[in-house]
Amino acid sequence: MKEKQNKISVQDLTISYGDFVLMEHVNFDVKKGDVFIIMGGSGCGKSSMLRALTGLVPPSKGNIFINDINFTKASQFQKDEIMKKCGILYQSGALFSSMTLAENIALPLQQYTNYSTKLISELVSLKLALVGLSGFEDFYPSEISGGMKKRAGLARALALDPEIVYFDEPSAGLDPISSKLLDDLIIEINQSLGTTIVVVTHELSSIFAIGTNSIFLDAEQKGVGAYGDPKQLLKNPPNQKVLNFLTRGEKKNA
Amino acid sequence: MLKFETKNKELHILLKEDIIHYDNTPDKTQLYALADKSTSVNINAAELKLWDSTLLVILYQIAKITQKNNIPLHFENMPENLQHLIELSIEVDRKPSLQTSRKSPFLEVVGIFALGLYQSLNRAVSFIGQTLQSWGRFFKGKAILRKADFLFSLEDCGYKAIGIMSLVSFMVGLILAFVGAIQLKTFGAQIYVASLVTIGMTRIMGAIMAGIIMSGRTGASYAATIGTMQVNEEIDALKTMGIPVIDFLVLPRMLSLIISMPILTVLADFMGMLGGAFVGVIMLDISPQEYWKFSVDALNLTNFLVGVFHGFVFGIIIALSGCYYGINCGRNADSVGLSTTKAVVSSIVLMIVATGIITMIFEVCGI
Numbered sequence: 001m002k003e004k005q006n007k008i009s010v011q012d013l014t015i016s017y018g019d020f021v022l023m024e025h026v027n028f029d030v031k032k033g034d035v036f037i038i039m040g041g042s043g044c045g046k047s048s049m050l051r052a053l054t055g056l057v058p059p060s061k062g063n064i065f066i067n068d069i070n071f072t073k074a075s076q077f078q079k080d081e082i083m084k085k086c087g088i089l090y091q092s093g094a095l096f097s098s099m100t101l102a103e104n105i106a107l108p109l110q111q112y113t114n115y116s117t118k119l120i121s122e123l124v125s126l127k128l129a130l131v132g133l134s135g136f137e138d139f140y141p142s143e144i145s146g147g148m149k150k151r152a153g154l155a156r157a158l159a160l161d162p163e164i165v166y167f168d169e170p171s172a173g174l175d176p177i178s179s180k181l182l183d184d185l186i187i188e189i190n191q192s193l194g195t196t197i198v199v200v201t202h203e204l205s206s207i208f209a210i211g212t213n214s215i216f217l218d219a220e221q222k223g224v225g226a227y228g229d230p231k232q233l234l235k236n237p238p239n240q241k242v243l244n245f246l247t248r249g250e251k252k253n254a
Numbered sequence: 255m256l257k258f259e260t261k262n263k264e265l266h267i268l269l270k271e272d273i274i275h276y277d278n279t280p281d282k283t284q285l286y287a288l289a290d291k292s293t294s295v296n297i298n299a300a301e302l303k304l305w306d307s308t309l310l311v312i313l314y315q316i317a318k319i320t321q322k323n324n325i326p327l328h329f330e331n332m333p334e335n336l337q338h339l340i341e342l343s344i345e346v347d348r349k350p351s352l353q354t355s356r357k358s359p360f361l362e363v364v365g366i367f368a369l370g371l372y373q374s375l376n377r378a379v380s381f382i383g384q385t386l387q388s389w390g391r392f393f394k395g396k397a398i399l400r401k402a403d404f405l406f407s408l409e410d411c412g413y414k415a416i417g418i419m420s421l422v423s424f425m426v427g428l429i430l431a432f433v434g435a436i437q438l439k440t441f442g443a444q445i446y447v448a449s450l451v452t453i454g455m456t457r458i459m460g461a462i463m464a465g466i467i468m469s470g471r472t473g474a475s476y477a478a479t480i481g482t483m484q485v486n487e488e489i490d491a492l493k494t495m496g497i498p499v500i501d502f503l504v505l506p507r508m509l510s511l512i513i514s515m516p517i518l519t520v521l522a523d524f525m526g527m528l529g530g531a532f533v534g535v536i537m538l539d540i541s542p543q544e545y546w547k548f549s550v551d552a553l554n555l556t557n558f559l560v561g562v563f564h565g566f567v568f569g570i571i572i573a574l575s576g577c578y579y580g581i582n583c584g585r586n587a588d589s590v591g592l593s594t595t596k597a598v599v600s601s602i603v604l605m606i607v608a609t610g611i612i613t614m615i616f617e618v619c620g621i
Contacts (some may be wrong), residue, residue, distance in 0.1 A: 092486050
C-alpha cells in the first residue's frame with residue numbers, strides 16, 4: 001500500500017521561553033487525512049506545540065515542514081500562503097466580538113478571495129449550515145452559547161476549505177453531549193472533506209473516538225513520551241506514564 | 255478539649271468532646287515542640303464528638319513533623335473521615351516544582367531591569383515602525399481595515415465624547431477665569447480675564463484638556479478592548495489568518511482619533527471661553543459685549559492653530575499608547591487592568607513631554 005504523504009513534519013523541535021526549555025528534540029509526522037492528537041498532562045506544552053505549528057511561537061531550534069515547505073524558515077509572505085490552507089479553532093472560539101457570525105466567517109473570504117459579496121454571503125450560510133448554525137448569521141458571539149461559539153469558530157476555520165484544521169482543546173468547557181457532537185463533526189469533516197486534523201486535547205473520550213495517530217507529550221521528559229495510534233497505545237503502552245494517562249491512573253502495570 | 259502529655263519521650267494526645275474553633279496558640283506551639291522531640295506520637299480520639307478544620311490543622315502539622323523526623327504516628331479510635339483527611343493532606347503535600355522566590359544579587363536586578371527596558375524600547379520602536387508601514391499600506395489603498403470599525407470608532411471618540419468634553423472644558427475655563435480674576439482685580443484689570451482665558455484655552459489648555467479626557471476615556475477603552483481580544487485569542491486568530499493586526503485594529507482607531515481630536519480641541523477652546531465668560535459676566539460684572547470684544551481681540555489665528563496642532567499630535571499619542579498596551583497585554587484579567595492603567599499614564603506623560611518639545615520648537619521658530 002502506498003504510504004500517505006506527510007502533511008506536517010516536525011524535526012528536532014525545541015520550544016523554550018527565555019531560559020526555560022519546555023520541550024526539546026521533538027520529532028513527529030502528521031500524514032495526510034490523519035486525525036492527529038497532541039495529548040499530555042497539564043503544563044506539558046500541548047498548546048505551545050500548537051502555537052509553534054501555527055507560527056505564533058517561533059521555535060528555538062528545529063524545523064516544522066508543512067506540505068514539504070519549511071514553515072519555520074519561511075518568509076512572512078510564504079507563512080501567510082501556508083496559513084491560508086490552514087484553519088484553527090481556538091479554545092474559546094476566538095470569534096471577533098464586534099462582528100456578527102456572518103462577518104466573522106466572511107473575513108478570511110474577503111481577505112483572500114475575489115469572490116462577489118453574494119457568493120461570500122452564500123458561502124457563509126453554507127459553512128454555518130455545515131456546523132449546524134443555519135439561521136444564526138446575524139447573531140453576535142455574545143448572543144450564543146459556548147458550544148455554538150466553538151461551532152461558529154469551526155465554520156470560520158473551514159471558510160477557505162483548508163487542507164489542515166487545528167483544534168485547541170475542542171471539548172474544553174462543553175457538556176458531554178456538545179463535546180460528542182463536536183467530535184462527530186470533526187470525524188465528518190475529516191472523512192467528507194479529507195481534511196487533515198490536528199487536535200490538542202486531554203479528553204480521553206475524544207482521543208479514542210477521533211484519533212487515528214497521536215503523540216503523548218511528557219513534561220518531565222521534555223519531549224515525546226509516546227507516538228502512535230491512541231488505541232494501540234492503550235493496548236500496548238510503552239511506559240507507565242502513558243498507561244496512567246490513557247486509563248486515568250486506573251490500571252497499574254504497563 | 256485537647257490534652258497532651260509526654261511519657262518516656264512518647265507523646266500522647268487525647269482528643270475529647272468538641273474541638274471546634276480551636277485557636278490556642280501557646281498550647282499548639284508547645285504541642286508541636288513536644289512532637290518534634292518525641293520518639294513516638296499516639297493520638298487517641300475515643301471521646302471526640304464534634305470537630306472542624308481547626309483540629310485538622312493541628313493534626314496535619316503533627317503528621318508533617320512526624321513524617322519529617324521519621325517518628326511513628328499512631329491513631330486510636332480516630333473517626334474514619336478525619337483519618338482519611340489527614341492521610342490525604344500528607345499525600346499531596348509536595349514542594350512546588352518551580353522555584354517561586356529567590357533573593358537576587360544587586361547586579362542581577364540591575365541587569366534584569368536594563369534588559370527589560372531594552373526589550374520594552376525595542377517593542378515600542380518596532381510597534382511604531384509597523385504602524386508607519388501600515389500607514390504606508392493605507393495610503394496605497396492596500397491596508398486591511400473595515401469601514402464599520404472605523405465608523406464605530408469615530409462615533410465613539412467623536413460625538414459621544416462631546417458631553418464630557420464640553421462640561422470639563424467649561425469648568426476649566428471657569429476656574430481659569432476665577433484664578434486670573436483674583437490677581438487682575440487687585441490692579442483693576444479684571445476685564446483682561448477675557449484675554450487670559452481666550453489665549454490660555456486656544457493656545458494649549460483646550461488641547462491638553464481634550465487630550466487628558468480622551469486619554470482616560472478613549473485610550474483606556476482601546477487598551478481594554480484590544481487587551482481583551484488578546485485574552486480571548488482573537489489577536490492570535492487574526493495573526494494566523496494572515497491579517498495584519500496593526501491594519502485591522504490600530505489604523506481605524508488612530509484615524510478616528512486623528513480626525514476627532516482637533517475638532518474636540520476646538521470644542522474645548524470654545525467651551526472654556528464660555529466658562530470664562532460666565533465668570534466675567536455673572537461674577538465680575540463685565541458686560542457681555544465688552545467681554546466678547548476683549549475675547550475677539552485676544553483671539554489669534556496662530557494660537558488657535560497651535561492648539562489644534564497639539565490636538566492632532568495628542569490624538570496620535572493616545573491611539574498609539576492605547577493600542578500598544580492593548581496588543582502587548584498578557585493573557586489574563588489582571589493584565590487587561592494593568593495595560594489600561596499603563597496606556598492612560600503613559601499617554602498623559604507622553605502628551606506633556608510632547609507639549610514641552612513642541613513649545614520649544616515653536617519658541618525657536620518664533621511661533
